[in-house]
Amino acid sequence: MTPNDVLDEFRSAGALLEGHFILSSGLHSPVFLQKMFVFQDPARTERVCRALAEKIRGTFGPVDYVVSPAVGxxxxxxxxxxxxxxxxIxxxxxxxxxxxxxxxTIPEGARVVMVEDIVTTxxxxxxxxxxxxxxxxxxxxxxxxxDRSGGKADLGVPLVSLVQLDIPAYAPDQLPPELAALPAVKPGSRSLKS
Ligand SMILES: O=P(O)(O)OC[C@H]1O[C@H](OP(=O)(O)OP(=O)(O)O)[C@H](O)[C@@H]1O
Ligand SMILES: O=C(O)c1cc(=O)[nH]c(=O)[nH]1
Ligand SMILES: [Mg+2]
Structure with missing residues:
Protein backbone atom coordinates (compact mmCIF):
# COMPACT_ATOMS: atom_id res chain seq x y z
CA MET A 1 0.00 0.00 0.00
CA THR A 2 1.37 3.42 -0.91
CA PRO A 3 0.90 6.41 1.43
CA ASN A 4 -1.77 7.65 -0.99
CA ASP A 5 -3.63 4.33 -0.81
CA VAL A 6 -3.69 4.63 2.98
CA LEU A 7 -4.87 8.24 2.82
CA ASP A 8 -7.58 7.17 0.36
CA GLU A 9 -8.82 4.67 2.96
CA PHE A 10 -9.08 7.53 5.49
CA ARG A 11 -10.70 9.81 2.88
CA SER A 12 -13.30 7.32 1.74
CA ALA A 13 -14.11 6.41 5.35
CA GLY A 14 -14.88 10.12 5.96
CA ALA A 15 -12.06 10.17 8.52
CA LEU A 16 -10.27 13.31 7.26
CA LEU A 17 -12.08 16.02 9.23
CA GLU A 18 -11.69 19.79 9.00
CA GLY A 19 -12.69 22.25 11.72
CA HIS A 20 -11.20 23.17 15.10
CA PHE A 21 -9.95 20.27 17.19
CA ILE A 22 -8.26 20.06 20.58
CA LEU A 23 -5.78 17.22 20.36
CA SER A 24 -4.66 14.79 23.05
CA SER A 25 -1.54 16.92 23.64
CA GLY A 26 -3.64 20.07 24.21
CA LEU A 27 -2.53 21.51 20.88
CA HIS A 28 -5.21 22.83 18.50
CA SER A 29 -5.47 21.83 14.85
CA PRO A 30 -7.69 22.54 11.83
CA VAL A 31 -7.42 18.86 10.79
CA PHE A 32 -8.37 15.68 12.65
CA LEU A 33 -7.97 12.08 11.51
CA GLN A 34 -10.96 10.28 13.02
CA LYS A 35 -9.38 6.85 12.86
CA MET A 36 -12.47 5.22 14.39
CA PHE A 37 -14.29 5.87 11.08
CA VAL A 38 -11.64 3.64 9.49
CA PHE A 39 -11.72 1.05 12.30
CA GLN A 40 -15.53 0.70 12.19
CA ASP A 41 -15.01 -1.13 8.88
CA PRO A 42 -13.19 -4.42 9.49
CA ALA A 43 -12.27 -4.88 5.80
CA ARG A 44 -10.72 -1.43 5.63
CA THR A 45 -8.91 -1.98 8.94
CA GLU A 46 -7.62 -5.31 7.64
CA ARG A 47 -6.11 -3.64 4.56
CA VAL A 48 -4.22 -0.90 6.38
CA CYS A 49 -3.06 -3.11 9.25
CA ARG A 50 -1.82 -5.82 6.89
CA ALA A 51 0.36 -3.15 5.29
CA LEU A 52 1.56 -1.98 8.71
CA ALA A 53 2.39 -5.56 9.73
CA GLU A 54 4.48 -6.00 6.56
CA LYS A 55 6.39 -2.83 7.32
CA ILE A 56 6.94 -3.89 10.95
CA ARG A 57 8.17 -7.34 9.93
CA GLY A 58 10.50 -5.81 7.32
CA THR A 59 11.94 -3.33 9.82
CA PHE A 60 12.02 -5.19 13.14
CA GLY A 61 11.88 -8.88 12.17
CA PRO A 62 9.79 -11.35 14.17
CA VAL A 63 7.52 -9.91 16.86
CA ASP A 64 6.03 -11.70 19.89
CA TYR A 65 3.90 -8.91 21.38
CA VAL A 66 2.17 -5.86 19.99
CA VAL A 67 1.30 -3.40 22.76
CA SER A 68 -0.98 -0.43 22.10
CA PRO A 69 -2.21 2.58 24.04
CA ALA A 70 -5.98 2.57 24.69
CA VAL A 71 -8.36 3.55 23.29
CA GLY A 72 -7.33 4.35 19.73
CA ILE A 89 -2.27 -6.41 24.50
CA THR A 105 2.10 -9.83 31.28
CA ILE A 106 5.06 -9.86 28.90
CA PRO A 107 7.46 -12.78 29.21
CA GLU A 108 11.21 -12.34 29.63
CA GLY A 109 12.90 -12.10 26.22
CA ALA A 110 9.70 -11.32 24.29
CA ARG A 111 10.16 -9.12 21.21
CA VAL A 112 7.77 -6.17 21.63
CA VAL A 113 6.57 -3.49 19.21
CA MET A 114 4.32 -0.62 20.26
CA VAL A 115 1.52 0.05 17.74
CA GLU A 116 -0.28 3.43 17.75
CA ASP A 117 -3.01 4.68 15.46
CA ILE A 118 -1.85 8.29 14.99
CA VAL A 119 1.29 10.05 16.22
CA THR A 120 1.06 13.83 16.64
CA THR A 121 3.57 14.95 19.28
CA ASP A 147 2.63 10.13 11.69
CA ARG A 148 1.19 13.63 11.46
CA SER A 149 4.30 15.20 12.99
CA GLY A 150 6.05 15.05 9.61
CA GLY A 151 8.69 12.78 11.17
CA LYS A 152 9.48 15.27 13.96
CA ALA A 153 8.04 13.28 16.89
CA ASP A 154 10.88 11.71 18.88
CA LEU A 155 9.82 8.53 20.66
CA GLY A 156 13.34 7.53 21.73
CA VAL A 157 12.94 4.32 19.67
CA PRO A 158 12.64 3.86 15.88
CA LEU A 159 9.16 4.69 14.52
CA VAL A 160 7.76 3.26 11.29
CA SER A 161 4.57 4.67 9.77
CA LEU A 162 2.50 4.09 6.65
CA VAL A 163 2.06 7.81 6.03
CA GLN A 164 3.97 10.90 7.15
CA LEU A 165 2.09 14.19 7.08
CA ASP A 166 3.04 17.58 8.42
CA ILE A 167 -0.26 18.90 9.76
CA PRO A 168 -0.26 22.22 11.61
CA ALA A 169 -0.96 22.20 15.34
CA TYR A 170 -0.92 25.27 17.57
CA ALA A 171 -0.50 26.08 21.25
CA PRO A 172 -3.81 27.42 22.69
CA ASP A 173 -2.41 30.98 22.97
CA GLN A 174 -1.11 30.98 19.39
CA LEU A 175 -4.22 30.17 17.37
CA PRO A 176 -4.55 31.77 13.94
CA PRO A 177 -7.71 33.97 13.91
CA GLU A 178 -9.57 31.75 11.40
CA LEU A 179 -9.12 28.77 13.75
CA ALA A 180 -9.99 30.74 16.90
CA ALA A 181 -13.25 31.77 15.21
CA LEU A 182 -14.49 28.15 15.08
CA PRO A 183 -15.94 26.27 18.08
CA ALA A 184 -13.42 23.70 19.33
CA VAL A 185 -14.17 19.99 19.84
CA LYS A 186 -12.03 17.41 21.65
CA PRO A 187 -12.64 14.01 20.07
CA GLY A 188 -10.08 11.85 21.96
CA SER A 189 -10.34 10.03 25.29
CA ARG A 190 -7.48 11.60 27.29
CA SER A 191 -8.86 13.38 30.40
CA LEU A 192 -12.39 11.98 29.88
CA LYS A 193 -13.97 11.63 33.32
CA SER A 194 -15.82 8.36 34.08
O1 LIG B 1 1.17 11.87 19.66
P1 LIG B 1 0.17 12.50 20.57
O2 LIG B 1 0.32 13.98 20.69
O3 LIG B 1 0.10 11.81 21.91
O4 LIG B 1 -1.27 12.32 19.87
C1 LIG B 1 -1.70 11.10 19.33
C2 LIG B 1 -2.56 10.35 20.30
O5 LIG B 1 -3.83 11.02 20.39
C3 LIG B 1 -4.88 10.09 20.21
O6 LIG B 1 -5.24 9.50 21.43
P2 LIG B 1 -6.18 10.22 22.50
O7 LIG B 1 -5.41 10.46 23.74
O8 LIG B 1 -6.85 11.41 21.87
O9 LIG B 1 -7.30 9.18 22.83
P3 LIG B 1 -7.89 7.94 21.98
O10 LIG B 1 -6.76 6.98 21.84
O11 LIG B 1 -8.96 7.43 22.87
O12 LIG B 1 -8.40 8.47 20.67
C4 LIG B 1 -4.29 9.04 19.30
O13 LIG B 1 -4.98 7.83 19.47
C5 LIG B 1 -2.87 8.93 19.82
O14 LIG B 1 -2.82 8.05 20.92
O1 LIG C 1 -3.28 14.37 18.31
C1 LIG C 1 -4.36 13.80 18.48
O2 LIG C 1 -4.95 13.74 19.55
C2 LIG C 1 -5.04 13.15 17.30
C3 LIG C 1 -4.90 13.64 16.05
C4 LIG C 1 -5.59 13.02 15.02
O3 LIG C 1 -5.53 13.44 13.85
N1 LIG C 1 -6.37 11.96 15.26
C5 LIG C 1 -6.48 11.48 16.50
O4 LIG C 1 -7.21 10.51 16.69
N2 LIG C 1 -5.81 12.07 17.51
MG1 LIG D 1 -4.74 7.32 21.55
Missing amino acids: GIVPGYETARHLGCKA FVERENGVFVLRRGF GLSSRECLAALREHPGTILGAACLI
Whole structure:
Protein backbone atom coordinates (compact mmCIF):
# COMPACT_ATOMS: atom_id res chain seq x y z
CA MET A 1 0.00 0.00 0.00
CA THR A 2 1.37 3.42 -0.91
CA PRO A 3 0.90 6.41 1.43
CA ASN A 4 -1.77 7.65 -0.99
CA ASP A 5 -3.63 4.33 -0.81
CA VAL A 6 -3.69 4.63 2.98
CA LEU A 7 -4.87 8.24 2.82
CA ASP A 8 -7.58 7.17 0.36
CA GLU A 9 -8.82 4.67 2.96
CA PHE A 10 -9.08 7.53 5.49
CA ARG A 11 -10.70 9.81 2.88
CA SER A 12 -13.30 7.32 1.74
CA ALA A 13 -14.11 6.41 5.35
CA GLY A 14 -14.88 10.12 5.96
CA ALA A 15 -12.06 10.17 8.52
CA LEU A 16 -10.27 13.31 7.26
CA LEU A 17 -12.08 16.02 9.23
CA GLU A 18 -11.69 19.79 9.00
CA GLY A 19 -12.69 22.25 11.72
CA HIS A 20 -11.20 23.17 15.10
CA PHE A 21 -9.95 20.27 17.19
CA ILE A 22 -8.26 20.06 20.58
CA LEU A 23 -5.78 17.22 20.36
CA SER A 24 -4.66 14.79 23.05
CA SER A 25 -1.54 16.92 23.64
CA GLY A 26 -3.64 20.07 24.21
CA LEU A 27 -2.53 21.51 20.88
CA HIS A 28 -5.21 22.83 18.50
CA SER A 29 -5.47 21.83 14.85
CA PRO A 30 -7.69 22.54 11.83
CA VAL A 31 -7.42 18.86 10.79
CA PHE A 32 -8.37 15.68 12.65
CA LEU A 33 -7.97 12.08 11.51
CA GLN A 34 -10.96 10.28 13.02
CA LYS A 35 -9.38 6.85 12.86
CA MET A 36 -12.47 5.22 14.39
CA PHE A 37 -14.29 5.87 11.08
CA VAL A 38 -11.64 3.64 9.49
CA PHE A 39 -11.72 1.05 12.30
CA GLN A 40 -15.53 0.70 12.19
CA ASP A 41 -15.01 -1.13 8.88
CA PRO A 42 -13.19 -4.42 9.49
CA ALA A 43 -12.27 -4.88 5.80
CA ARG A 44 -10.72 -1.43 5.63
CA THR A 45 -8.91 -1.98 8.94
CA GLU A 46 -7.62 -5.31 7.64
CA ARG A 47 -6.11 -3.64 4.56
CA VAL A 48 -4.22 -0.90 6.38
CA CYS A 49 -3.06 -3.11 9.25
CA ARG A 50 -1.82 -5.82 6.89
CA ALA A 51 0.36 -3.15 5.29
CA LEU A 52 1.56 -1.98 8.71
CA ALA A 53 2.39 -5.56 9.73
CA GLU A 54 4.48 -6.00 6.56
CA LYS A 55 6.39 -2.83 7.32
CA ILE A 56 6.94 -3.89 10.95
CA ARG A 57 8.17 -7.34 9.93
CA GLY A 58 10.50 -5.81 7.32
CA THR A 59 11.94 -3.33 9.82
CA PHE A 60 12.02 -5.19 13.14
CA GLY A 61 11.88 -8.88 12.17
CA PRO A 62 9.79 -11.35 14.17
CA VAL A 63 7.52 -9.91 16.86
CA ASP A 64 6.03 -11.70 19.89
CA TYR A 65 3.90 -8.91 21.38
CA VAL A 66 2.17 -5.86 19.99
CA VAL A 67 1.30 -3.40 22.76
CA SER A 68 -0.98 -0.43 22.10
CA PRO A 69 -2.21 2.58 24.04
CA ALA A 70 -5.98 2.57 24.69
CA VAL A 71 -8.36 3.55 23.29
CA GLY A 72 -7.33 4.35 19.73
CA GLY A 73 -4.49 1.85 19.55
CA ILE A 74 -6.50 -1.23 20.54
CA VAL A 75 -8.16 -2.05 17.21
CA PRO A 76 -5.12 -1.45 14.96
CA GLY A 77 -2.90 -3.19 17.51
CA TYR A 78 -5.09 -6.28 17.46
CA GLU A 79 -5.44 -6.38 13.68
CA THR A 80 -1.73 -5.76 13.09
CA ALA A 81 -0.87 -8.54 15.56
CA ARG A 82 -3.21 -10.89 13.69
CA HIS A 83 -1.12 -10.36 10.55
CA LEU A 84 2.13 -10.71 12.50
CA GLY A 85 0.89 -13.91 14.15
CA CYS A 86 1.61 -12.58 17.64
CA LYS A 87 -0.17 -11.47 20.82
CA ALA A 88 -1.96 -8.12 21.11
CA ILE A 89 -2.27 -6.41 24.50
CA PHE A 90 -2.80 -2.80 25.55
CA VAL A 91 -2.04 -0.24 28.21
CA GLU A 92 -4.81 1.91 29.62
CA ARG A 93 -4.92 4.87 31.96
CA GLU A 94 -5.12 4.34 35.73
CA ASN A 95 -5.29 7.74 37.47
CA GLY A 96 -4.14 9.24 34.19
CA VAL A 97 -1.08 7.02 33.78
CA PHE A 98 -0.76 4.20 31.21
CA VAL A 99 -0.30 0.77 32.82
CA LEU A 100 -0.77 -2.85 31.80
CA ARG A 101 -3.93 -3.98 33.63
CA ARG A 102 -6.22 -7.03 33.46
CA GLY A 103 -3.37 -9.37 34.36
CA PHE A 104 -1.57 -8.80 31.05
CA THR A 105 2.10 -9.83 31.28
CA ILE A 106 5.06 -9.86 28.90
CA PRO A 107 7.46 -12.78 29.21
CA GLU A 108 11.21 -12.34 29.63
CA GLY A 109 12.90 -12.10 26.22
CA ALA A 110 9.70 -11.32 24.29
CA ARG A 111 10.16 -9.12 21.21
CA VAL A 112 7.77 -6.17 21.63
CA VAL A 113 6.57 -3.49 19.21
CA MET A 114 4.32 -0.62 20.26
CA VAL A 115 1.52 0.05 17.74
CA GLU A 116 -0.28 3.43 17.75
CA ASP A 117 -3.01 4.68 15.46
CA ILE A 118 -1.85 8.29 14.99
CA VAL A 119 1.29 10.05 16.22
CA THR A 120 1.06 13.83 16.64
CA THR A 121 3.57 14.95 19.28
CA GLY A 122 4.50 11.40 20.29
CA LEU A 123 3.43 12.06 23.89
CA SER A 124 1.00 9.11 24.13
CA SER A 125 3.56 6.81 22.48
CA ARG A 126 6.27 7.87 24.93
CA GLU A 127 3.86 7.31 27.84
CA CYS A 128 3.06 3.84 26.51
CA LEU A 129 6.75 3.02 26.06
CA ALA A 130 7.47 4.22 29.62
CA ALA A 131 4.80 1.79 30.90
CA LEU A 132 6.40 -1.03 28.92
CA ARG A 133 9.83 -0.38 30.42
CA GLU A 134 8.36 -1.48 33.78
CA HIS A 135 7.99 -4.97 32.31
CA PRO A 136 10.26 -7.64 30.84
CA GLY A 137 10.64 -7.91 27.08
CA THR A 138 12.77 -6.18 24.47
CA ILE A 139 11.21 -3.08 22.91
CA LEU A 140 12.17 -3.24 19.23
CA GLY A 141 10.47 0.01 18.25
CA ALA A 142 7.16 1.63 17.44
CA ALA A 143 4.76 1.78 14.51
CA CYS A 144 1.72 3.84 13.59
CA LEU A 145 -0.65 4.22 10.67
CA ILE A 146 -0.17 7.97 10.32
CA ASP A 147 2.63 10.13 11.69
CA ARG A 148 1.19 13.63 11.46
CA SER A 149 4.30 15.20 12.99
CA GLY A 150 6.05 15.05 9.61
CA GLY A 151 8.69 12.78 11.17
CA LYS A 152 9.48 15.27 13.96
CA ALA A 153 8.04 13.28 16.89
CA ASP A 154 10.88 11.71 18.88
CA LEU A 155 9.82 8.53 20.66
CA GLY A 156 13.34 7.53 21.73
CA VAL A 157 12.94 4.32 19.67
CA PRO A 158 12.64 3.86 15.88
CA LEU A 159 9.16 4.69 14.52
CA VAL A 160 7.76 3.26 11.29
CA SER A 161 4.57 4.67 9.77
CA LEU A 162 2.50 4.09 6.65
CA VAL A 163 2.06 7.81 6.03
CA GLN A 164 3.97 10.90 7.15
CA LEU A 165 2.09 14.19 7.08
CA ASP A 166 3.04 17.58 8.42
CA ILE A 167 -0.26 18.90 9.76
CA PRO A 168 -0.26 22.22 11.61
CA ALA A 169 -0.96 22.20 15.34
CA TYR A 170 -0.92 25.27 17.57
CA ALA A 171 -0.50 26.08 21.25
CA PRO A 172 -3.81 27.42 22.69
CA ASP A 173 -2.41 30.98 22.97
CA GLN A 174 -1.11 30.98 19.39
CA LEU A 175 -4.22 30.17 17.37
CA PRO A 176 -4.55 31.77 13.94
CA PRO A 177 -7.71 33.97 13.91
CA GLU A 178 -9.57 31.75 11.40
CA LEU A 179 -9.12 28.77 13.75
CA ALA A 180 -9.99 30.74 16.90
CA ALA A 181 -13.25 31.77 15.21
CA LEU A 182 -14.49 28.15 15.08
CA PRO A 183 -15.94 26.27 18.08
CA ALA A 184 -13.42 23.70 19.33
CA VAL A 185 -14.17 19.99 19.84
CA LYS A 186 -12.03 17.41 21.65
CA PRO A 187 -12.64 14.01 20.07
CA GLY A 188 -10.08 11.85 21.96
CA SER A 189 -10.34 10.03 25.29
CA ARG A 190 -7.48 11.60 27.29
CA SER A 191 -8.86 13.38 30.40
CA LEU A 192 -12.39 11.98 29.88
CA LYS A 193 -13.97 11.63 33.32
CA SER A 194 -15.82 8.36 34.08
O1 LIG B 1 1.17 11.87 19.66
P1 LIG B 1 0.17 12.50 20.57
O2 LIG B 1 0.32 13.98 20.69
O3 LIG B 1 0.10 11.81 21.91
O4 LIG B 1 -1.27 12.32 19.87
C1 LIG B 1 -1.70 11.10 19.33
C2 LIG B 1 -2.56 10.35 20.30
O5 LIG B 1 -3.83 11.02 20.39
C3 LIG B 1 -4.88 10.09 20.21
O6 LIG B 1 -5.24 9.50 21.43
P2 LIG B 1 -6.18 10.22 22.50
O7 LIG B 1 -5.41 10.46 23.74
O8 LIG B 1 -6.85 11.41 21.87
O9 LIG B 1 -7.30 9.18 22.83
P3 LIG B 1 -7.89 7.94 21.98
O10 LIG B 1 -6.76 6.98 21.84
O11 LIG B 1 -8.96 7.43 22.87
O12 LIG B 1 -8.40 8.47 20.67
C4 LIG B 1 -4.29 9.04 19.30
O13 LIG B 1 -4.98 7.83 19.47
C5 LIG B 1 -2.87 8.93 19.82
O14 LIG B 1 -2.82 8.05 20.92
O1 LIG C 1 -3.28 14.37 18.31
C1 LIG C 1 -4.36 13.80 18.48
O2 LIG C 1 -4.95 13.74 19.55
C2 LIG C 1 -5.04 13.15 17.30
C3 LIG C 1 -4.90 13.64 16.05
C4 LIG C 1 -5.59 13.02 15.02
O3 LIG C 1 -5.53 13.44 13.85
N1 LIG C 1 -6.37 11.96 15.26
C5 LIG C 1 -6.48 11.48 16.50
O4 LIG C 1 -7.21 10.51 16.69
N2 LIG C 1 -5.81 12.07 17.51
MG1 LIG D 1 -4.74 7.32 21.55
